[in-house]
Amino acid sequence: MARIVVDPITRIEGHLRIEAELAGGTIKDAWSSSTMYRGIEKILKGRDPRDAWYWTQRICGVCTTVHSIASIRAVENALKIQAPPNAELIRNLIICTQLVHDHTIHFYHLHALDWVDITSALQADPTRTASLAASISDWPKNSATYFREVQEKLKAFVGTGRLGPFANAYWGHPAYRLPPEANLMATAHYLEALEWQKEIIKIQAILGSKNPHPQTFLVGGMAIPIDPDSQNALNADKLMTIKRLLVKANQFVEKVYIPDLLAIASYYKDWAAIGGGVGNYLSFGEFPDPVSGKLWLPSGTVMNRDLSKLLPVDQQKITEQVDHAWYEYKQGGAGKGLHPFDGETEEKYTGPKPPYDYLDVNGKYTWVKAPRYEEVPMEVGPLAKLLVAYAAGHKETKAAVDMVLGHLGVGAGALFSTLGRTAARGIDTLLLSRQASVYLEQLIDNIGKGDYRIHNNEKWDPKSWPAEASGYGFHEASRGALGHWIKIKDQKILNYQTVVPTTWNASPRDTKGQRGPYEAALVGTPMAKTDQPLEILRTIHSFDPCLACAVHVADATGNELIRVRVS
Amino acid sequence: MDGKNKANEDSGRLSVARLLQEKGVSRRDFLAFCSAVTAAMALPATMAPKVAQALDKVQRPTLIWLNLQDCTADTEALLRAANPTVGELILDILSVDYHETIMAAAGHQAEAALEKAVQDYKGKYICIVEGSIPVKDGGIYGCIGGKSFHQLAKHVCGNAAATIAVGTCASYGGIAAAAPNPTGAVGVKKAVPGATVVNMPGCPCNAENITAVVVHYLTFGKLPAMDSRGRPLFAYGKRIHDNCERRAHFDAGQFVEMWGDDAHRKGYCLYKMGCKGPATFHNCPTQRFNEGTSWPVAAGHGCVGCAEPDFWDTSPLYRRLPNVPGFGIEQNADKIGAAFAAGVAGAFAIHGVANAVRGKSKPADKTSEGEG
Numbered sequence: 053m054a055r056i057v058v059d060p061i062t063r064i065e066g067h068l069r070i071e072a073e074l075a076g077g078t079i080k081d082a083w084s085s086s087t088m089y090r091g092i093e094k095i096l097k098g099r100d101p102r103d104a105w106y107w108t109q110r111i112c113g114v115c116t117t118v119h120s121i122a123s124i125r126a127v128e129n130a131l132k133i134q135a136p137p138n139a140e141l142i143r144n145l146i147i148c149t150q151l152v153h154d155h156t157i158h159f160y161h162l163h164a165l166d167w168v169d170i171t172s173a174l175q176a177d178p179t180r181t182a183s184l185a186a187s188i189s190d191w192p193k194n195s196a197t198y199f200r201e202v203q204e205k206l207k208a209f210v211g212t213g214r215l216g217p218f219a220n221a222y223w224g225h226p227a228y229r230l231p232p233e234a235n236l237m238a239t240a241h242y243l244e245a246l247e248w249q250k251e252i253i254k255i256q257a258i259l260g261s262k263n264p265h266p267q268t269f270l271v272g273g274m275a276i277p278i279d280p281d282s283q284n285a286l287n288a289d290k291l292m293t294i295k296r297l298l299v300k301a302n303q304f305v306e307k308v309y310i311p312d313l314l315a316i317a318s319y320y321k322d323w324a325a326i327g328g329g330v331g332n333y334l335s336f337g338e339f340p341d342p343v344s345g346k347l348w349l350p351s352g353t354v355m356n357r358d359l360s361k362l363l364p365v366d367q368q369k370i371t372e373q374v375d376h377a378w379y380e381y382k383q384g385g386a387g388k389g390l391h392p393f394d395g396e397t398e399e400k401y402t403g404p405k406p407p408y409d410y411l412d413v414n415g416k417y418t419w420v421k422a423p424r425y426e427e428v429p430m431e432v433g434p435l436a437k438l439l440v441a442y443a444a445g446h447k448e449t450k451a452a453v454d455m456v457l458g459h460l461g462v463g464a465g466a467l468f469s470t471l472g473r474t475a476a477r478g479i480d481t482l483l484l485s486r487q488a489s490v491y492l493e494q495l496i497d498n499i500g501k502g503d504y505r506i507h508n509n510e511k512w513d514p515k516s517w518p519a520e521a522s523g524y525g526f527h528e529a530s531r532g533a534l535g536h537w538i539k540i541k542d543q544k545i546l547n548y549q550t551v552v553p554t555t556w557n558a559s560p561r562d563t564k565g566q567r568g569p570y571e572a573a574l575v576g577t578p579m580a581k582t583d584q585p586l587e588i589l590r591t592i593h594s595f596d597p598c599l600a601c602a603v604h605v606a607d608a609t610g611n612e613l614i615r616v617r618v619s
Numbered sequence: 620m621d622g623k624n625k626a627n628e629d630s631g632r633l634s635v636a637r638l639l640q641e642k643g644v645s646r647r648d649f650l651a652f653c654s655a656v657t658a659a660m661a662l663p664a665t666m667a668p669k670v671a672q673a674l675d676k677v678q679r680p681t682l683i684w685l686n687l688q689d690c691t692a693d694t695e696a697l698l699r700a701a702n703p704t705v706g707e708l709i710l711d712i713l714s715v716d717y718h719e720t721i722m723a724a725a726g727h728q729a730e731a732a733l734e735k736a737v738q739d740y741k742g743k744y745i746c747i748v749e750g751s752i753p754v755k756d757g758g759i760y761g762c763i764g765g766k767s768f769h770q771l772a773k774h775v776c777g778n779a780a781a782t783i784a785v786g787t788c789a790s791y792g793g794i795a796a797a798a799p800n801p802t803g804a805v806g807v808k809k810a811v812p813g814a815t816v817v818n819m820p821g822c823p824c825n826a827e828n829i830t831a832v833v834v835h836y837l838t839f840g841k842l843p844a845m846d847s848r849g850r851p852l853f854a855y856g857k858r859i860h861d862n863c864e865r866r867a868h869f870d871a872g873q874f875v876e877m878w879g880d881d882a883h884r885k886g887y888c889l890y891k892m893g894c895k896g897p898a899t900f901h902n903c904p905t906q907r908f909n910e911g912t913s914w915p916v917a918a919g920h921g922c923v924g925c926a927e928p929d930f931w932d933t934s935p936l937y938r939r940l941p942n943v944p945g946f947g948i949e950q951n952a953d954k955i956g957a958a959f960a961a962g963v964a965g966a967f968a969i970h971g972v973a974n975a976v977r978g979k980s981k982p983a984d985k986t987s988e989g990e991g
Contacts, residue, residue, distance in 0.1 A: 058726035059764045062719045065691045067763060087762040089753075090688055091801030092794060095931075103936045106923065110794045113692020113823060157698070165723045205710065214679055214714040220732040221723030246706050250699050254912045261918035262908035263699070264692040264823055268920050270878055275920035277884040284886025285919070399801065401759045406767040507878035585726055600690045 053080060057410065058585045059087070061592055063162040065114040066599025068558065070592065071413060072574060074582055082567075082574035084558050085411055085418040086599045089378075089399060096548040100514070101127045101540050104548065105269045108536065111550065112601045116264040117150045117256070118529035119536070119550070119601075125525025126536040127271045131517055136505040137342035139273035141495040142259055144339050145294075146266070147527070148488035149255045152301055154530040155434070155481040156309055158596050160238075160245040163474065166590045167316050168238040169228040170218055174210065176236035178203055184233045189311040193244065194237075202240040222586045229319045238316065241308055252301040255294050259286070273507030278499055291496055298492060302485040313478040314459050317471055324462055327470030327591040329573035330429045330566075331357045333436035334556070336365065336535070338528035339487070342494065348487070349449070349528065352440040353425065357468050362443040367524060367535065370551060373422040376415070376560035378402060387563040389424055392537040392549040393522065419603040422559040422568065423551050431569040432532025432556045433595060435467065435476035448486075452479045470573070473594035514543035529553055531598050554602035557595045570595060679711075680837060681736050681744035683775055684718035687768040688761050688795050688804055689750025692823035693786040694720045700826035701910040708830065712837070713745075719763075730764045737778055745836060746779035747829075748772065751788040751795045752810040755803025769810055776814040781842055782807055783817050785829055787925055790818035790849070797931035808849060817842045818849035822925035827906050828854045846900075848928060854906070859896035859922050862904040865889065883919060893937035894921030901926040 059069035067088040073081045096107055104127060108119035121143060128135065135143075178200035185194035209215075222228075230238070253263045259276055260266030268275045279285035337351030352362045371389030374381060380400040381388060402416050411417040424430075441449035442464075456475055457464060466472055511517060522539045532553035539547040559568030567575070570592060579587050686694065698705050709715050715722075716736035717729070724732055736744060750768075753760035758767030776782040784807040787793040795804035808816045819828055832851060835843045843851040860866065868874070868888040875883040875892050890897070899922055903914045915922055921937075924930040934940075 060719050060725060060729055062722050062725040062729050065720070067686075067761065069762075088688060088768075089760045089802060090795040090804070094799070094801050095794065095797045100935050100937070106936055107794065107931075110690050110692075110822065113690035113695050116692060116695065161721060170723075209710050212679065212714075214716075216709055216713070216715040217718055217722040219716065219722075219724065220728045220735075222728075243706055246698065247704065250701075250704070250910070253699065254909050257909035257912035257918075259918070261913050261915040261920060264695040267915040267923065268918055270920075273878060275878060275918065277879055277919050279884035282884050282886065284917075285884045399760075401756065403759065404765075405757060406759065406762050406765055406770060408762075408765040504884065505879060509877050509879070512877070584728070589725055 054582060055410065056582060056585065058588055059085075061589070061597070063165070063589070063593060064597040064599065065112060066554075066597065066602070068592070068597050068599050069411075070570070070574070070585075070588055071411060071417075072588065074579060077579055077582070079574050079577045079579065079588070082571045083411070083413040083417055084420070084560060084568055084570040086420045086558060086603050087418075088599065089419040089603050090600075091399065093548045093550065096545050098544050100543070101130075101538060101545050102271045102512075102514070104538065104545060105271070106267075108548075108550065109265055109269075111552070112598055113264045115150065115154055115530045115598055115601065117146055117260075117266060118527055118534055120266075120269040121147060122525045122527040122529070122534050122536040122550070123538075124269050124271050125527065126523050126538045127525070127540075128523070129525055130521040130523025130538055130540055131271075131511050133272050133508055133511050135273045135508055136503075137498055138278055138495060138503060138506050139508075140340060140342040141491050141498065142274050142276065142506075144342075144491040145488060145495070146256060146259060147338065148484045148491065149253065149298075149301070151530050152305065152481050152485045152488070153249055153253050155477045155596075156245055156305065157249055158477065158530075158593075159309060159313065159474075159481075160242045162596070163593045164238055164242055164316075165218075165221070166586065166593055167228070167320060168230060168242075169223055169225075169235050170206070170239050171210070171223040172228070172230070172232045173203065173236035173239045174207060174232075176203065176232035178236070181233040181236045184315075185237050185311075188315055189307045191307040191311075199236055199240055202243065203236060206239065222584045225584055225586050226580045227586050230316065234315060234319070238312055241312055244308070245304075248300075248304050252297050252304075255297050255301075258290050258294055270507055272509065272512060273505075276506065278504045278506050280499065286499075291492070291499075295489075295492060298485075298488050301488070305481050305485040310478055310482055313475065314456065317460055317475060320471060321460065321462065321466075323471040323590065324460075324466035324469045326577055326587075327473070327573045327594060328468045329569045330431055331355075331468065332425070332428055332430045333439050334365065334425055334430040334432050334533050335437040335440040336526040336528045336533040337440070338437075339491075342498075349437060349441050350444040350446060351526075351528075352444060353430070354436070354439045354443055355428075357465075359439065359443045359464065362440065367526075369426045370535070371424055371427070372551065372555075373424060373562045374416075375422070375563045377418050377421045378416050379421065389427065389563070392524075392535065392551055393539065393547075395537075395547075395549045418558075418560045420555055420558045420560060420568075420599075422562040423556050424562055424566075427562075427564070429559060429562065429566055429568055429572070430556055432553045433473065433476075434480040434530075434532070435473045436532055437528055438476045438479060439467065448483055449479075452482055470591045470594040477596065517543055520546075531596050531601070532556065552598075552601040554595075554598045558597060558599065558602050570597075679714040681740040682713040682715045682718075682747065682833075683733065683736055683744055683779070684715065684747045684749065685768075685771065685775060686719050687748060687750035687772065687789070688753055688802070689786070689788055691720060691749070693749040693789075693829070694718070696823045696826040697829060698826075699909055700830050703830055703834070708833075713833070716744075726764075733775070737775060741778050743780050744778075745833065746776050746782040748776065748782060748784050748789040748807050749786055751792045751804035751806060753795065753802035753804045754810060755801075760802035760804075772807060772811050776807060776811045776816070779814065781815045781817065781836060782811075783819060783829070783832055784808070784849075785819045785824040787820040787822050787928075787930070790820040791928040793822070794931055815842070816849060817845060817851060819854070820850065820926040820928070821901060822923075825854070825903070825906055825908060828902070850900070850926070854902045855900045855926060857900065857902070859899045859901055859903055859916070862902070863896055863916060864904060865916060878919075889916060889919075889921040891939055892921050893923075893935070893939055895924030895927075895930070895934050895940060896922040897940055899924040899927055899930075 182196040260268030339348035758769035761768035
């Protein structure tokens with residue numbers, strides 16, 4: 053069988069490598085490898101738990117808020133701190149804007165070029181492009197003049213002979229199926245989304261100083277003060293700006309992203325039968341009610357694609373194995389999975405010396421560990437979140453999913469696929485771009501009642517903490533179920549462990565030889581040209597990989613405090 | 620207009636495209652001509668750009684962006700750039716020949732694009748590096764296409780006209796280099812000693828500062844003036860404290876004592892909440908972020924000192940800065956930074972003691988404002 057290697061996988065966050073075996077134009081087997089390691093959790097040991105959100109935020113600059121959220125939740129859980137309602141609402145708002153922003157960038161800038169042939173847009177008729185666009189959306193910018201302008205710009209760009217980031221790609225590949233007009237429409241919106249994302253993420257700058265890496269999270273609350281009578285706090289003016297930006301965010305999703313998604317998907321319905329993967333789904337749910345803590349989107353698992361059974365999540369069933377990852381367990385030996393609280397890990401590279409051509413996929417071949425739930429691999433992400441909510445009968449989710457399925461004329465079975473993953477991300481964006489306004493209104497209501505509290509100070513001083521504490525924080529992040537586990541001793545971090553969405557999805561094989569979700573999803577994928585990995589990119593991108601997130605290490609046994617250079 | 624741009628112009632004048640233009644043939648007609656020639660040669664339409672390239676020597680400067688041991692936040696920051704926008708940067712100003720986060724090609728095609736750019740524009744392209752470079756154990760902690768980050772950096776930065784290290788990781792090793800630095804992470808300058816490097820620390824680097832350096836380089840043909848830490852003075856020449864909008868409250872002794880208190884709501888000074896503005900050289904207060912929307916102090920959280928080397932190990936977020944000698948605004952980064960690092964490291968080493976006196980010390984009266 054022919055072995056193909058795709059490294060780097062581009063248009064993702066981080067460093068991912070896929071090795072695959074091919075026979076008869078179809079992928080027979082695949083191995084997912086992450087080729088970068090930093091050791092952030094090892095670095096975290098001995099530091100102030102109140103700082104952990106800032107450190108773990110640096111795990112990833114794309115999903116730039118998610119580790120902060122999980123981290124403050126973990127520390128608050130360990131120390132039994134309840135943040136005030138305003139802080140919870142602001143967190144919900146930040147989560148919504150993060151996901152809407154992140155998903156939209158993923159669709160247009162990371163994933164679209166797998167389906168859209170930019171060079172074909174040069175052949176499009178701008179007038180017919182405008183008619184096509186008008187038939188699916190009343191977005192006011194979609195005029196013939198507008199599409200002509202974009203096409204002229206594209207022609208001038210191509211005319212320079214320097215295609216920059218679009219060079220050496222797969223243009224003209226037989227797996228591209230959109231007519232020139234749809235390609236031009238999507239290309240125009242690719243450029244438009246670049247401008248849009250810059251605008252709507254200002255919501256996070258208003259609430260949290262900047263994006264990427266907003267500097268605003270606090271154990272016990274948030275750092276943005278609230279006072280309608282101050283120019284240095286969250287006041288009516290700033291709230292109205294957020295409101296305006298939320299409307300702008302929602303309109304683009306409703307009138308551009310979703311119509312584009314549906315239009316493009318309608319040409320690629322065969323991808324609703326490709327890329328299914330492991331068939332087990334895990335979601336932690338999200339959006340706690342600021343008072344009751346009840347989640348708006350439910351948590352749960354769906355096993356073996358059975359939507360009739362929704363099972364509750366038990367965090368104790370989560371373990372991580374390292375049989376095929378470049379780590380070693382000092383105790384327990386091979387074949388043992390450890391719960392994050394008891395996780396014990398030390399990097400031990402056994403791969404080839406760079407430069408190398410192939411990895412030894414029968415041995416250890418990645419920096420990503422293999423998380424398992426009741427010893428089986430689980431897919432996480434917008435699709436898992438949606439399936440869990442769908443199985444739970446969540447009203448808004450059900451309506452949105454049925455709308456999309458109805459539009460494409462396919463059944464719920466189509467969701468278990470590459471196309472299903474991509475559609476689910478769009479549906480998630482749609483739901484959250486609506487839900488964000490609910491949290492803003494609740495925040496405005498609460499402030500209107502005179503509640504300006506933003507931080508619970510009771511346990512800010514580490515002297516008020518118990519000698520030992522442990523806890524965990526869950527967050528349903530852009531790429532799925534994210535968990536942080538922390539052990540605190542003598543006011544310092546004793547152990548910190550993160551089990552991250554891409555760790556689940558990019559996982560290697562486990563001790564039983566079960567493939568991880570990427571690996572399983574690639575099996576059976578057809579490839580029209582074996583030297584051009586377009587189809588591999590489609591399925592891998594449908595997961596929205598985030599490799600910096602996926603690789604981590606913690607050591608539960610060490611008590612060594614960090615050493616500080618004294619100059 | 621310096622020599623380099625003029626040279627470009629001269630070679631452009633000699634190009635077929637320019638000659639045709641001088642004869643009154645429009646750009647559009649030129650491209651139609653290229654398409655016709657392509658068709659005449661029985662090549663697919665997608666070859667037309669290649670034909671145009673062969674005929675048209677006017678070229679945008681090449682940019683190679685390497686994502687190494689990073690979190691991609693600097694790339695995300697670039698996506699938020701206001702002037703020029705990333706769209707303008709990619710389509711009109713530079714030829715971004717390699718950038719894994721946005722490029723369409725993957726695998727072998729991506730590797731080929733990188734190598735082509737390095738070979739075709741050797742000594743002429745700009746390289747931007749995001750992320751640190753792990754050098755321990757033969758560089759095994761970071762690989763792309765089977766090559767280590769260190770091997771790639773030596774090759775790509777070593778052949779660049781100039782390398783811009785964006786973010787604290789590429790500049791000084793950043794978070795991965797924090798104790799105990801498990802992977803031996805270092806910044807570009809240390810990993811590739813011979814390269815011409817400008818450091819743009821910050822976590823992430825402010826997008827406007829990245830584009831400002833690029834525009835500076837394109838305009839003047841050289842890198843901007845730097846301090847001893849390789850940072851451009853236009854962005855890192857003054858302390859946060861010098862230009863802080865809350866400076867008047869510091870001078871008046873008006874401090875936030877706890878998150879959400881009256882002073883916090885009124886926008887008083889965050890020094891007592893751990894703000895590192897007095898020891899951090901960066902233009903955040905004036906440049907701000909997200910098209911001038913805000914910056915940390917304006918949004919109620921202190922500066923963490925992210926543009927300073929080793930800030931990860933020397934400045935716990937909420938630990939109050941120790942008494943920093945010589946607070947005068949004419950102090951440069953070298954003097955202040957050294958004193959700051961020594962002071963904070965000392966305080967951190969005696970963690971328990973520092974905690975015990977927290978909230979009781981009176982920092983403001985010891986800062987010797989204006990004496991230095």
